[in-house]
Amino acid sequence: MSNSNTTDFTNPSTFILLGIPGLEAAHIWISILFCTMYAIAILGNFTILFIVKTEPSLHEPMYYFLLMLAISDLGLSTSMLPKMLSIFWFNSRKISFSACLTQMYFIHCFSVMESGIFVAMAFDRYVAICHPLRYSTILTNPVVAKIGVTMVLRGGMLVLPYPFLARQWTYCRTNIIPQPYCVHIAVVNLACDDTRISSYYGLFVQFSVTGLDGIFIAVSYIQILRAICSLPTKDARLKTFRTCSSHLFATLAFYIPGLFISLMNRFGQNVPLHFHVLIANVYLLMPPMINPIIYGVRTRQIRGRLLQLFTHTGA
Numbered sequence: 001m002s003n004s005n006t007t008d009f010t011n012p013s014t015f016i017l018l019g020i021p022g023l024e025a026a027h028i029w030i031s032i033l034f035c036t037m038y039a040i041a042i043l044g045n046f047t048i049l050f051i052v053k054t055e056p057s058l059h060e061p062m063y064y065f066l067l068m069l070a071i072s073d074l075g076l077s078t079s080m081l082p083k084m085l086s087i088f089w090f091n092s093r094k095i096s097f098s099a100c101l102t103q104m105y106f107i108h109c110f111s112v113m114e115s116g117i118f119v120a121m122a123f124d125r126y127v128a129i130c131h132p133l134r135y136s137t138i139l140t141n142p143v144v145a146k147i148g149v150t151m152v153l154r155g156g157m158l159v160l161p162y163p164f165l166a167r168q169w170t171y172c173r174t175n176i177i178p179q180p181y182c183v184h185i186a187v188v189n190l191a192c193d194d195t196r197i198s199s200y201y202g203l204f205v206q207f208s209v210t211g212l213d214g215i216f217i218a219v220s221y222i223q224i225l226r227a228i229c230s231l232p233t234k235d236a237r238l239k240t241f242r243t244c245s246s247h248l249f250a251t252l253a254f255y256i257p258g259l260f261i262s263l264m265n266r267f268g269q270n271v272p273l274h275f276h277v278l279i280a281n282v283y284l285l286m287p288p289m290i291n292p293i294i295y296g297v298r299t300r301q302i303r304g305r306l307l308q309l310f311t312h313t314g315a
Contacts (some may be wrong), residue, residue, distance in 0.1 A: 012175040014094045015187075017123030019087045019180045020281070022274035031088035034281070037289045038081040045070040051305045058301055061139040062128070065121045066295055068148050072117055073288035076110035079103055080284060084180040100182040101163035107183060107284070108162060112205070113155035114287065115213045118251050120147050121170065122220040123245040130227045158205050165198045166191075179277050206262075214255055226285075250287070250294050257283045 048070040052063045083103065086092040095103070127138050129260055162184045168189035177186050188198045224244060231237045261283055296302050 012097055012171055014096055014175065014257045015100045015182065016093050016176045017083070017087055017095055017180055017182070018093065018176060018178045019084075020274050020277050021178045022272060023278070027088045030278075031085055034081065034088075034285060035085060035246060037285050038077055038085075041073060041077045041288035041292075043284070044296065045074050046290065047306070048292045048295065048302070051302055051309075055305050056303075058305070061124050061141075062121070063301075064141075064144050064148070064157075065117060065124055068151070069114065069117045069121070069291060072110050072114045073291055075106065075126065075294040076114065077285060077288040079110060080181045087180050095182065101166055101188065102179075103181040104166070104184055104187060105159055105163050107181065108159040108205075109155045111155075111284070112158055112209050113151055115209050115256065116151035116154055118247070119213045119216050121247045122217040122251070125247055126220040126224055129224050129240060129244065158208065161201055162198075165195075165201065169193045169195060169198075178273060197301075210255070210258060217251060217255075246295050246299050250291050253290055253294070254287050257286065298307060 020030060023030065049067060052058050052067045052070075058093060079105075083092075083095065128135050166184070167185050169188070170193050171190050172192040173190055175190065179186050184198070184202055188195045188202075191198075210227065221244075228237050228240050231240060257279075261280055264307070296306060
């Protein structure tokens with residue numbers, strides 16, 4: 001290891017991102033996979049944005065929340081992928097200290113926002129199924145706008161202490177981050193101070209977001225399932241369930257891998273580092289890619305509008 005990476009320093013001018021340690025020989029093939037996922041995420045989410053914006057029949061709360069989810073997905077994937085691909089393709093491993101903290105902020109901010117949007121979408125489905133006659137009076141456009149602003153502010157404010165806390169620590173071990181992007185725990189682990197306040201705050205954010213959001217979504221779906229089971233016919237139950245199936249699948253795809261990674265980090269000490277890093281990358285990149293696919297395939301209105309666009313283009 002070079003002296004520049006081992007000498008004492010405070011707030012180093014640069015960090016070194018290693019990519020995926022142990023899989024350097026496969027970086028080019030991994031980059032093809034990640035680049036494909038990014039391209040699908042960009043194309044899919046911009047398609048969702050275009051369809052919701054241009055189709056008047058989709059100007060409803062459910063699709064406004066879907067629009068917010070697409071924006072969050074674009075922000076999350078774009079916060080990570082360009083730098084990752086520069087590492088894989090051009091061996092551009094250096095990132096300035098300020099740029100690292102900025103990337104860390106936006107990755108966590110968009111992740112928290114995405115979780116909040118799933119909560120808002122669960123509330124939308126709860127009102128639509130459990131209180132259908134009051135749907136238009138409860139979820140008015142001003143209410144939807146306030147929910148969206150609240151989710152943005154919550155994400156921005158909860159994550160804001162991350163870079164400020166990271167900036168105050170003394171870094172005297174190394175400036176090498178064994179990942180292709182900067183996240184809170186990876187940066188804090190490089191500090192040689194007592195960083196318990198950062199660790200405790202990180203746990204608080206994780207509990208506030210994953211824990212409380214997951215509980216709210218679970219309670220919403222318990223009420224939804226009770227309402228569905230009370231319907232008189234099987235066809236009515238299936239039809240009603242389809243209205244929330246897209247959101248349910250997208251939510252499970254967001255939370256279940258996160259739970260798996262959390263358990264692996266705590267109990268998978270014998271798991272190779274490159275597997276940890278690779279799975280963490282896939283976890284962050286998967287939702288932006290599959291969310292527009294799930295909603296495009298399973299939502300009749302969006303699917304119909306897509307077919308209409310392609311048919312018109314083909315004509």
